[in-house]
Amino acid sequence: MKIIRTPRSMTVWSEGLRREGVTIGFVPTMGALHDGHRSLIRAARLQCDALVVSIFVNPTQFAPTEDLTKYPRPIAKDHALCREEGVDVCFEPTAQAMYPEGFQTTVTVPALARRWEGAARPHHFAGVATVVTKLFSMVQPQLALFGQKDYQQAALVRQLVNDLNLGGAILVRPTVRERDGLALSSRNVYLSPDERRIAPLLFQSLQAGRQTIEGGKSDVAAIERIMRQTIEQEPTIHVEYLAVCDPDSLEPLPVVAARAVLLGAIRLGPVRLIDNLVVKMPGGKSGLRVDREVKVLTD
Ligand code: PAF
Numbered sequence: 627m628k629i630i631r632t633p634r635s636m637t638v639w640s641e642g643l644r645r646e647g648v649t650i651g652f653v654p655t656m657g658a659l660h661d662g663h664r665s666l667i668r669a670a671r672l673q674c675d676a677l678v679v680s681i682f683v684n685p686t687q688f689a690p691t692e693d694l695t696k697y698p699r700p701i702a703k704d705h706a707l708c709r710e711e712g713v714d715v716c717f718e719p720t721a722q723a724m725y726p727e728g729f730q731t732t733v734t735v736p737a738l739a740r741r742w743e744g745a746a747r748p749h750h751f752a753g754v755a756t757v758v759t760k761l762f763s764m765v766q767p768q769l770a771l772f773g774q775k776d777y778q779q780a781a782l783v784r785q786l787v788n789d790l791n792l793g794g795a796i797l798v799r800p801t802v803r804e805r806d807g808l809a810l811s812s813r814n815v816y817l818s819p820d821e822r823r824i825a826p827l828l829f830q831s832l833q834a835g836r837q838t839i840e841g842g843k844s845d846v847a848a849i850e851r852i853m854r855q856t857i858e859q860e861p862t863i864h865v866e867y868l869a870v871c872d873p874d875s876l877e878p879l880p881v882v883a884a885r886a887v888l889l890g891a892i893r894l895g896p897v898r899l900i901d902n903l904v905v906k907m908p909g910g911k912s913g914l915r916v917d918r919e920v921k922v923l924t925d
Contacts (some may be wrong), residue, residue: 655680657704681718733755741876742876755782770795801901818895862894887903
């Protein structure tokens, strides 16, 4: 496995392969790789000739009050996972190389970034959109994979890749979960044993919402009430949002007509957790834009 550390060498490597007709798959990450990343890497490995994983803790998507400096960076473990999964290149640029003195361009996707994570973390998605645009221009992938766990991020990346004609296809893979339903996240390591024990309530509350919809209820106020009741069994959990939204625009729905995404964010002590579930009304058209069912071609 090759480790590439500069944007210039990354571009040279990709251009060389593209000239030879080799297809490049790409999994962008911030490291601290877990089985969710592994599932993205495996899916990419099956579909592409060459596979690049970027490991870059992107400073522009963290607010000054957030966990940038203490974000986990277990680089030796990350390399071992990448080697096990047959990754060809780990791309690990420095912050200085990505944002040199004088850097000033920002990419924004205003409507999709307005609510939910965008409201809770005001500069987050501009940071994500900017770094993804830069990474795509260096790696030039034919296929890039993102996890459904960060649903809003995946929606925004899909929009951005389309809008800016960045090329390639975006594939969104289902969330990988612990046995008790907790979505895998690099931030789960911050949970104390007590917080870890109650963390699956977020998933349980989304499941309660899904069951209510699948049982035929379409009134969003009632669905949200049931989701809240599930989570409020545990008074130490602070709910930031639990919402029933249109799965494409992410705007709140007044009633569920055919399909919806249930989005949730909670705080457990100092740790923020997010999760989501896509649901359809009985008889409704499948809304899943995830996994093999929908490979969103952007070119
Ligand atoms: O999901 C992540 O790990 C990051 O937001 C991404 C897409 C790698 C951009 O820094």
